[in-house]
Amino acid sequence: MSDATEGNVLARIDAMEAAAFRAGLMARRLLAEHPDLPVKEIRPGFVGGGRAELQINTDDCDGVSVWAERLGLPVESKISSYTYDTGYEMVFEACRAEGQVDGVGIELLGTRSLDGAEREAWIAERDQAAAGPTAESGTGGTE
Template identity: 35%
Template sequence: MSGATQDRPLAAVQTLESTVFRLGQLARRLLAEYPDAGLIVDTCHVFGHDDGESSSQLELRAPDVDAVRAVCAALGAEAHTKTVDHHIVMEHVRGETTLDGVCVKVRAFRHFSSEESAVWRAEQDQAATASAQAPGGAE
């Protein structure tokens, strides 16, 4: 048996191991480069395939939405904001980029205060009313 054939049964494992190492190094580097952001490693996903290919994802969580925005800006990633109302108004901020072949996601959320929630809900009501009154809007 040739060396390549003998290694084939473990190709996916070897790919997984090297990818896990690379992801770990990246996580350590990001936490060291942005210590003020308060990042924690939330989730890691790594897949190794027998053809030598891999895919990996590093999900980081920040303690506040401003930290996500700052890290995204530093990494050249766009921070996306979504506000939702599930009895509590919450702002979710996420960013995503690829570094060293690893998909890196950064996220945080915050609860709106009672006052902020009231203002946000009023703005949503005004937008819905304006949309309904516009030509072709809902009646």
């Protein structure tokens, strides 16, 4: 291997090692500074170019919200459904927040199931929206 090639390869390895180290430090720091916040799983990592990343999975959307509030990150959520082979439709909310803390990319993730009346209301609203406007609502007729 030429000196130029070896230097380039070693520089990439150095960047990877530094990013992994920064992600680990941030994980330890956040856990130490916020011992009261929920953590189901934490995944330190890195991507090309030596950028450090940290993914924190919480028990639910409430966990994402409290972490996001502490770190000053906006929360996004989306309600979706999945139908099992049995025909049962599970409805869930996926919550996510992402941003930077001291140069480390942070992603917070959590979910919650919608049950009972809340589940039924979401399914009814979705089905009504999919059906489109009707003549009874006054928006589907012709003039």
